[in-house]
Amino acid sequence: MTTLRNVRLTIAYEGTNYAGWQVQPEQSSVQGTIEGAIERLTGETIRIHGAGRTDAGVHAIGQVAHFHTESTIPPERFAPALNRELPKDIIIHDSREVPDEFHARYSAVRKQYRYLIDTAELTPPAMRDLVWRVHGAFDEVTLTEAATRLIGRHDFSAFESKSSPDEDSCRTVQDIVVSRVPSAFGWHENHELLAIAITADGFLYNMVRSIVGTMVEVAQGRWTTDDVTRMLKSRDRSQAGSTAPPHGLCLMWVDYAGADQLHCEAESQEIVP
Numbered sequence: 370m371t372t373l374r375n376v377r378l379t380i381a382y383e384g385t386n387y388a389g390w391q392v393q394p395e396q397s398s399v400q401g402t403i404e405g406a407i408e409r410l411t412g413e414t415i416r417i418h419g420a421g422r423t424d425a426g427v428h429a430i431g432q433v434a435h436f437h438t439e440s441t442i443p444p445e446r447f448a449p450a451l452n453r454e455l456p457k458d459i460i461i462h463d464s465r466e467v468p469d470e471f472h473a474r475y476s477a478v479r480k481q482y483r484y485l486i487d488t489a490e491l492t493p494p495a496m497r498d499l500v501w502r503v504h505g506a507f508d509e510v511t512l513t514e515a516a517t518r519l520i521g522r523h524d525f526s527a528f529e530s531k532s533s534p535d536e537d538s539c540r541t542v543q544d545i546v547v548s549r550v551p552s553a554f555g556w557h558e559n560h561e562l563l564a565i566a567i568t569a570d571g572f573l574y575n576m577v578r579s580i581v582g583t584m585v586e587v588a589q590g591r592w593t594t595d596d597v598t599r600m601l602k603s604r605d606r607s608q609a610g611s612t613a614p615p616h617g618l619c620l621m622w623v624d625y626a627g628a629d630q631l632h633c634e635a636e637s638q639e640i641v642p
Contacts, residue, residue: 373437375469376444378403378417378451379462380432385498385616386458390423390432399423399459403434406454410447411440420473420623421480421572426615428499431462431622435473473623479543479570481621484581484613485550486563493552493560500562501617503585509547509563512588516545516565518597519580526604528580529573530612538604540576544568566621575612583610 380403388396392404400417407415417436423429442450447464455461470476487500488507519528522541529538545567552560565584567577583600586592592600592610600609 373439373469374444375435375437375467375471376447376464377467377471377473378434378436378447378464380434381430381460381462382428382432383458383498384423384425384427384429387425389425389427390419390421390429399429399432400434402455402459403451403461406451407436407438407447409454410442410450411438413438413440418473420477421620423618423620424575424615426498427618427620428616429620432620433473433477433623433625435467435471437469471625476625477571477623478626479568479624480572481566481568482572482577483564483566483619483621484577484617485619486565486581486585486617488563489560496552498616499619501581501585501614503589505589507585507588508590509588511594512584513547515584515587515592515594515597516547516580518594519601520545523601524604525573525576525601527600527606527609528576528583529606530575530579531606536573538573540569540571540573542567542569577618578613578615579606579609581613581617585613586610 382399384399386397387399390399392398392401400419404415404417415436415438417434420433444464444466448461451461485500487502488504492500492502520542522539524538525540526538545565548564549561550564552562565581567580583592583597587594587597
């Protein structure tokens, strides 16, 4: 008797060469590329479900996906087997069997995205698809103060590109951490990147990029911290700042603590940050 198993994957990818996570007609996607590799391994045509539908050019270190399979391949062997089939810009960190009711998107209780900004005059060529290069005067203290205005449960309509007029725009931002991190490429000893890490129970379409774009304009003196509060209360996207480019954004991790209490509430569903 064939057993149908639910397999969870933890995935990292550089999104530069893809039209995003989600399968797109006649375009290369991360989801479609992994599904093709699974089909070559198992002979099954399978749809995998991701925790977040990252947009074109967005990266991931801790994307999570799941799929159901009748394959006899041990769940823990899917990771090394898939890595032999996948291009170099997609890596499966881990594969394991999970309960049938586990869903990568609906079982998630919170996620973290990190946005990287380079304010240095020069950026290593290999990093230019991974950071947003921002030059000129830049007040990080004011940026950090402005970010605290967004922590808590709010209607984030002012920081989303609407995907549906009926969608609930309330989300809970649990933390926003602004820090300096070392450059991964050793450009020079003092080269650091500005990292904005946002943790929330879910994200609206372009929410993180809209927040970051606004924060950068605050740091450049266009807006004040009080303006951020005003924007938030306005629930009007036209009142907030620009949308940051996609290539500085990375899905860091997805948390399933308490996932035994599975839910599908709209408030915890993610669209595209």
